Amino acid sequence: MDKPTFVRPPPLRPGSRVAALSLSAGFVTEVPHRYAAGVRQAAESLGWDIVPAPNAFRGPEYLYAHPEARADDLRWALQNPEIDGMVSIIGGDDSIRLLPYLDPELIRAHPKVFLGYSDSTVTLTQFLKAGVMAYHGPAVLTDLAENGGIHPLTRHGLEQAFGTEPYDLSPAPEWTEAKQVWDEASQPHRREFQPGDGWTWLQGDAPAEGHLLGGCVEILDMLSGTPGELPPALWQGAVMALETSNDVPPPSQVGYWLRNWAAKGVLQGLSGLLLARPRDYSPQMVEQLYVWVRRVLKEAGREDLPVVANVDFGHTSPQLTLPLGARVRLDPAAGRVTVWP
Known part of the structure; x- marks a missing residue:
């Protein structure tokens, strides 16, 4: 099978006009100060x-x-020549209900950056x-509105993803799961962060590369069996990136x-696997997760698959931006993950 190719939208730059979309939960009207931040x-x-799409503030x-x-709103942003790209305001749990109204031909005809994570995995996949x-990355109400300002790693990750040169992903020097208080009085005050704990290479010795696909694991499972899921053939040779949400699946x-x-034959054809730092997992749950990942890969005959875990994307802060569709190389011996944006 030929390697799939993806159109790269014009990247977001200083001066870009970006539409804020409420494709999932619509409660932005309840926290206007957070949106403004x-x-x-x-x-x-x-x-x-950043400008709101016409329906973004219609209320939940x-x-x-x-x-x-x-x-x-997505169609409006794609067709509007004054809009350079799109960013999700926040996630949720029901953007799968948009599938009957999404037009892949329109997306293909007007390629623009779409940025988001969590429930935005539905739209990213389309x-x-x-x-x-x-682009699997920050939303307006989360990392872009981070208390005390956008974290330097988040900003740098966006700049790298929209750049032109290959780059290595880097472990966050610090991270947090501390609750963000979304009121105006707390906005200037930075949350408490703890020192970074680095990545964990679970298995695999040989370098491997492929096109990057993935998103929030719960949403990808929700798409399974629907017209919105990725065809198994598109996963062939891919590097899969998976993150868990604050629903904290066991x-x-x-x-x-x-x-x-594995039953679909997807795991057997992968080139690599990136696992995000799992949200709100205890150390014991993390170890159990790693046991499960190794177990299932062994069942699938993929004990050779390079797997790197605890990567800073998804429901963690700060978070990296992953350019889905880009070429990625995993080098376990060197401890490197290189991206060609």
């Missing part, structure tokens, strides 16, 4: 001009009842199905989802 900090740190009840209005790169459940991919 994300817009302000993105302008100060990245030079982006309206947007829940009208998934077609959420999809209309971009990939349309043959367009998509390690055994992650193992069962991996078994599902």
Whole structure:
């Protein structure tokens, strides 16, 4: 099979006009000060001009009842020549309801950056199905509105993903799961971070590379069996990136989802696996997760597959931006993950 190719949208730069989309939960109307902080900090740190899509502030009840209005915002942003890219305001759990209203041909005809994570995995996946790169990374209300300013690693990760030169992903020098208080009084005050704990290479000795695919594991499982899931053939030769949400699925459940991919033949054809730092896992749960990953890969005959865990993307802060569809190389001996954006 030929290696798949993905159109790279024009990258976001200082001066880019970026549409903020409520494709998932619509509660941004309940925290307008938090949204304003994300817009302000993105302008100060990245030079982006973030503007709301027409329906983004219609409120949670309206947007829940009208998934077609959420999809209309995506179409508006794609077709609007004054919009350079799109960013998710926040995640949620029901953007799968947008599938009947999404048009892959429109995405292909107007390739633009789409940035988000968590439930945005639904939309990221539709971009990939349309043959367009998509960006697994910060949302407006989370990392862009980080208390005390956008974290330097988050900012640097975005700049690398939208750059032109190959780069190595780097472990975060510090990280946090401390609760963010979303009120105006707390906004200037930085959360408490703890020293970085680095990556964990679980298995694999030989370097491997492939195109990067993946997202939030719960949402990818939700897409299974629907018209929105990636075809198994597209996973052939890919590096899979998986993150868990703040729903905190138990390690055994992650193992069962991996078994599902083994049953589809997906694991057998992968080139590598990136696992995000799992949200709200105890050290014991982390060890159980690693046991499950190794177990399922052994069942699938993939004890050779290079696997690196505890990578800083997804439901962790700060988080890296992963350019899905880009070429990635894993080098276990050197402890390197290199990206060609």
